[in-house]
Amino acid sequence: MIQFQNVSKQYPTGQLALYNINLALTTGEMAFLTGHSGAGKSTLLKLIAMLERPNQGEIIVNGQSINRIKQRQIPNFRRHIGMIFQNHHLLMDRSVFENIALPLRISGLHHRDIRRRVQASLDKVSLLNKQKANPMMLSAGEQQRVGIARAVVNKPTIILADEPTGNLDPELAEDIMRTFQQFNELGATVLIASHDHSLIERMKKRIIVLQKIIH
Amino acid sequence: MTTNSRPTNQKDRNKPAFISWWNHVNTAMSFSLRRLWFNPISTWITLAAIAIALSLPTGLHLFLKNLQTLTDDQRQIPTVSLFLHEGVTEQQAQDRADLISELDGVTKVIVQNSEVAFAHMSELMGGKETLESLGKQNIFPHVLVVTPDLSLSDERHIPIQELIKTLKSYPEVKSAQSDIEWVVKLRAIIMIATRIVWVFGSLLGLTVLLVVGNTIRLDIENRKEEIDVTRFIGGTRAYIRRPFIFGGLWYGLFGGIISLVVVHTSLLFLIPPVDKLAKLYSSHFTLSGLDFTTTFYILIISCSLGVLGAWVAVSRHLRKQEVIL
Numbered sequence: 203m204i205q206f207q208n209v210s211k212q213y214p215t216g217q218l219a220l221y222n223i224n225l226a227l228t229t230g231e232m233a234f235l236t237g238h239s240g241a242g243k244s245t246l247l248k249l250i251a252m253l254e255r256p257n258q259g260e261i262i263v264n265g266q267s268i269n270r271i272k273q274r275q276i277p278n279f280r281r282h283i284g285m286i287f288q289n290h291h292l293l294m295d296r297s298v299f300e301n302i303a304l305p306l307r308i309s310g311l312h313h314r315d316i317r318r319r320v321q322a323s324l325d326k327v328s329l330l331n332k333q334k335a336n337p338m339m340l341s342a343g344e345q346q347r348v349g350i351a352r353a354v355v356n357k358p359t360i361i362l363a364d365e366p367t368g369n370l371d372p373e374l375a376e377d378i379m380r381t382f383q384q385f386n387e388l389g390a391t392v393l394i395a396s397h398d399h400s401l402i403e404r405m406k407k408r409i410i411v412l413q414k415i416i417h
Numbered sequence: 418m419t420t421n422s423r424p425t426n427q428k429d430r431n432k433p434a435f436i437s438w439w440n441h442v443n444t445a446m447s448f449s450l451r452r453l454w455f456n457p458i459s460t461w462i463t464l465a466a467i468a469i470a471l472s473l474p475t476g477l478h479l480f481l482k483n484l485q486t487l488t489d490d491q492r493q494i495p496t497v498s499l500f501l502h503e504g505v506t507e508q509q510a511q512d513r514a515d516l517i518s519e520l521d522g523v524t525k526v527i528v529q530n531s532e533v534a535f536a537h538m539s540e541l542m543g544g545k546e547t548l549e550s551l552g553k554q555n556i557f558p559h560v561l562v563v564t565p566d567l568s569l570s571d572e573r574h575i576p577i578q579e580l581i582k583t584l585k586s587y588p589e590v591k592s593a594q595s596d597i598e599w600v601v602k603l604r605a606i607i608m609i610a611t612r613i614v615w616v617f618g619s620l621l622g623l624t625v626l627l628v629v630g631n632t633i634r635l636d637i638e639n640r641k642e643e644i645d646v647t648r649f650i651g652g653t654r655a656y657i658r659r660p661f662i663f664g665g666l667w668y669g670l671f672g673g674i675i676s677l678v679v680v681h682t683s684l685l686f687l688i689p690p691v692d693k694l695a696k697l698y699s700s701h702f703t704l705s706g707l708d709f710t711t712t713f714y715i716l717i718i719s720c721s722l723g724v725l726g727a728w729v730a731v732s733r734h735l736r737k738q739e740v741i742l
Binding site for chain 1: 436437438440441444642643645646647648649650651652653654656
């Protein structure tokens, strides 16, 4: 499902973020990505979502080498990936409903289908009663769950999360992780970058550790 | 976003690409309209700038067009009056008129009968008796009113002078009087003014382009995060571009409509004094507004300028960078 072969990434600033990474995630697997800050967790996720391109090596996603994906095919490729950030990147000038509807609007769905699917997605993160609210009025945990609902509304086969519980207290963090687990049980491949060791150890899933590059 | 429901028929179900395109367009249209609606101050300032920039050349064009109708042939203003000798009979005058009307550069010849002219004069003087009491019988000669074809004289002044010379040389003609001179001069002035309208029009068109471009650019700056988010969840460039292009279209369209309203309001304001002046010259001249075709063209031009301005602004942004998250 996701495969890294000798992948290296160096930013134009000269910073070497990833060096010679080999990694394989099977379809429907759930795994945690951990390591010190600056070890390249975010970069690794960005490479999968094609937010960055590797300098070296090959990345295979859904059986397709992403090095061969052309610029104009990227939007379509990204629609199969749901991505969640620590700073959830919600749009504060519109309602929760509209935020979650965004990927569906991009897919060109009719508003009847959009309504149905947004509500289903909100139901999964237990926020059905907040659909008309502005994201600004929600708590941090609720905002993060809106971010998750937006990532999964298009039924992606891969869910990537970058420090999704970074700002949350332990109880809420565990709650969020359980939500991811539910999506994994529904068939999605889930990769979560986190440095909350105690939490991810409790989840009893595979843990991938990135070592910091020593210059 | 959109709350109106549009039933999809069976035929359309077979065309998902078209459906999704149509849903995109629908969303972009209503979204861009709502953005204008909910930012009333910036919207109105932009629309006012566009409307003013458009109404100046439109107003000048209208002014020129009206000035041109003053010199139109059907208004019979540019004419040469040929006063015939006293002994010339009505029949001879008619024959000469027929010959002249066949000349090159002559549109029309009217014979003004001396009797008719006398009657008209008498009426103006307050009755036939007044003139007769002065001991005069009909003192008016027959007059031929020649309307030359001015299209020949637009660029070259000479043919008209030659025509007058020819007309003067006929034995029946005692003298000739022409009011063509000022019409020719007016036409020359109008020609210069037309060029000026073009220059103004181009410059102000460029202004509209810049105003829309800059407004859309600011809009893009304000919505950078939205654009980035849209990109990382799979929005294509076309999808991101669309609402901005529609924004430009609305600016152009509404700015154009407002400019038309401004021009027509000013026109209404001018009609009474112009009519009064025309009356003083016993002319039926009245100011006319923009016809349908011109209105249509103005709206097409303003919409195109809006779309073009938006396109340049948004393409510049999209070229710059992928996602910055």
